[in-house]
Amino acid sequence: MATLEELTDRIRRAAFDTGTSSLGASIKLDLKGEGVIHIAGTAVTNDDLPADLVVTVGLKDLTALGKGELDPTRAMMTGRLRLSDMGLAMKLQPKIQSLFSRAV
Numbered sequence: 670m671a672t673l674e675e676l677t678d679r680i681r682r683a684a685f686d687t688g689t690s691s692l693g694a695s696i697k698l699d700l701k702g703e704g705v706i707h708i709a710g711t712a713v714t715n716d717d718l719p720a721d722l723v724v725t726v727g728l729k730d731l732t733a734l735g736k737g738e739l740d741p742t743r744a745m746m747t748g749r750l751r752l753s754d755m756g757l758a759m760k761l762q763p764k765i766q767s768l769f770s771r772a773v
Contacts, residue, residue: 670728670729670732671728671732673700673703673704673706673715673728674715676706676728676731676732676772677706677713677714677715679771679772680706680708680713680768680769680772681711681713682772683768683769683771683772684708684710684711684713684768685711686771692708692710692761692764692765693761694720694721694722694757694761695707695708695709695710695718695719695720695721695722696708696709696720696721696722696723696724696761696765697717697718697719697720697722697723697724698724698726698731699723699724699725699726700726700727700728700731701725701726701727701728703727703728704728705717707720708720708768721754721757722752722753722754722757722758722761723752723753723754724750724751724752724753724758725750725751725752726744726749726750726751727749730744730749730750731769734750734769735769735770735772736770737770741762
């Protein structure tokens with residue numbers, strides 16, 4: 670499993686490669702005490718900044734989601750994944766999935 674620093678770097682490279690600035694929203698990954706990854710356009714940091722969408726998920730589960738090994742709906746139903754704004758998450762889902770599949 671990747672460390673927080675490794676995952677942040679992978680997301681940073683994927684955001685730059687895919688032009689994530691087209692997301693139109695900022696995203697904060699709250700990794701349940703393991704750190705934070707904040708994505709705003711192509712800026713990816715570990716700063717705990719406000720975001721339009723906050724995704725709360727463990728690092729292990731985030732990796733499994735990116736690899737397609739964990740179903741997002743099942744993760745939500747079992748409390749392994751929480752979203753601050755379901756509507757925004759649904760709108761951004763294809764772009765988020767594309768970004769994370771390249772990063773993990």
